[in-house]
Amino acid sequence: MWQIILKRENEISLSRQLFYAMKDMILEGQIRSGEALPSSRGLAKDMSISRSTVNEAYDMLETEGYIVTHQGAPTRVKEGLYLEKHQKHHEEALFPVITLADKPYKVDFKTGQPDVSLFPRYVWNQMMYKSFEQLSDKDLGYFGTAGYESLRVEISHWLFRKRGLSAKPQDIFITSGTTQALSILVTMLSKAGLPFAVEDPCHRGLLEVIENSGNSILGISVDQEGMKTALLEAHDFSAVYVTPSHQFPLGSILTAERRIELIRLARQKKFYIIEDDYDSEFRYVGASVTPLYSMDKEQVLYTGSFSKTLYPALRIGFVILPPKLHSEWMYLRKHLDVQNPIVEQAALAEFLNQRKLDKYIQQISRMYEKKRKALTTSIYECFGEQCSILGDETGLHLVLKIPGAHFDEFFIEKCQNAGIRVFPIEHYCISKGNHMDQLMLGYGHLKVEEIQKSVSRLYNLIMDTE
Structure with missing residues (x-):
């Protein structure tokens, strides 16, 4: 009856297969509104299945509101359930096929893209297991939008060891990578009608974040001394984005004179500076470059991540904020995705505590x-x-x-x-x-x-x- 074919070898039960088939036929109008359904005994005989299988399918249809039953009366399809299907070409236009795999290149x-071949997977796996075992029941709930407390403390220590950067744990907020940090900061710092000033050239991902938020962009050209900060004088803007330790993509370092000029302008014009320190852990000539944040902890918002130093799929980053921005950050982050996964944060805290990251970066x-x-x-x-x-x-x-x-x-x-x-x-x-x-x-x-x-x-x- 109705040419319904059930597959006994399928992992889906026969009753649920029957339910799906009848539901689709009702929605497509093949079984019309008000139409009486055959008795469970009769349908079971026609399809060579047990009566209990049919009863289970009918129960599912009734529970989801597709059929109505009355004592002493036939079971009927509920009125008004016909749903016209989308045309296939509309679906293809709205949802184009996306190929996730990279094209192979010679x-x-x-x-x-860092080299993850030397990443100590066994050690990391052990720390993940150990960290999960030590987490409390409270930790496994909605434990905190700011991030796992031990990780914030360890990042504070790590920044001081590696970058000479002094940052309080309570000013450090854990993110799902730098892109998320930038997205929230753009929302926080946006001023009506004013653009975000960025280095030109600049990372395409940042430009997309700003444009997708409905804000405009002001490109400030870059030379061998970094952003030409003197060009900022004639403009007003929401905030300034810089990569002072290793300008992306040209690689220059923002000079001391321009750093001072940028901070003076930030204080004078009352804007924030977003500092993206994306890969300065790897320095091959001379000492590491001191972050701009060290010169002004009120006007500079520092972002970093562990995508290059560990592996990109980890999706753990952080931002350092002055106290006046804490509550707004917490509100926006809470209503975005609440928090990062706890186990990875706990494992990273232990990885930092045991100086495993320090040794791995050296290697x-x-x-x-x-x-x-x-x-x-x-x-x-x-x-x-x-x-x-x-x-x-x-x-x-x-x-x-x-x-x-x-x-x-x-x-x-x-x-x-x-x-x-x-x-x-x-x-x-x-x-x-x-x-x-x-x-x-x-x-x-x-x-x-x-x-x-x-x-x-x-x-x-x-x-x-x-």
Whole structure:
């Protein structure tokens, strides 16, 4: 009857299969409103199933309001349940297919990807287990929007050890990575009609966060000394975003003069500075750069994460805020996603407490230094004196500049066709045309033995393009 086919080998019970089939037929109008259904005994006989299976399906239909039963009367379909289906082409237009897997590349200079091959998985797994065992029942509830208290304390100690940064635990708030921190800060700091001032060029992700919040953007150009802070004087804005320790993507360090000028302007014009310290843990030449936050803890809002130092999927970051912003941050975070998962926070607190992160950073820094040397050596061997390298003293990427080159959309298409992923600096520019001769090369994830071959392939493609 009704051409319903039940699959006995299916993990879904026969009664629920029957329920789903009849529900769909009711919604599609194949079983009309008011129509009497066959008795459970009769339907069971027709479909060669037990009567109890039919009764269970009828009970589910009645519970969800698809049928009505009355003593001594046939069971009938409830009135007004026909639901017209969406047209298929409408569904495809509204919900396009998204491919999650990366396209395979022969040469991949993507940025922001650390090498997780040396990550101590066994140690981390042990700490996850131990941390979960030690958590109280209260910890497993809605324990706190600010973050796990022990982790906030350990981050405070870690920042002091590694960056010379003094921050109180109560000023540190745990986030699901830097992107979430920036998203909340943009909402907090937005002033009607005023743009957010950002470095130009700048990370595309930040620009999208600002634009998606309905705010406008003011690009401030960057040179070898960082953001040209003098250009801020003539404008009013909601806040200023900077990467002073390793400008993304050009790699320059904001000079002391410009840091002072930026803070003076922030105090004078009463705006906040968002400092994104995204990869300065990896410093290969000279001492680590002191964060801007150390110069003014009231005007500078410091953001960091463990995506590069541990692994991106961990999704734990933090922001340091002055007391006057605590309550608003807590309100916005609570109504966004309440809190980070507790077990990972507890494990990270223990990882920091035992100095495991300090040792791991030392280990992977030596590995990244080898990759950096292999990359810079290969670049000079292939390109010779015609090129220059920028921003390679810190982080997991560098900038290759070839005077006279023109890295446009045609070049990118040619790279993709050749199986090479590389990003021109122009991709990150707000004002176009000033960095056409520069490419950003990420190397954190590359294998040392593959770097020379990868650079050679890029060189051959560039020469062929010219």
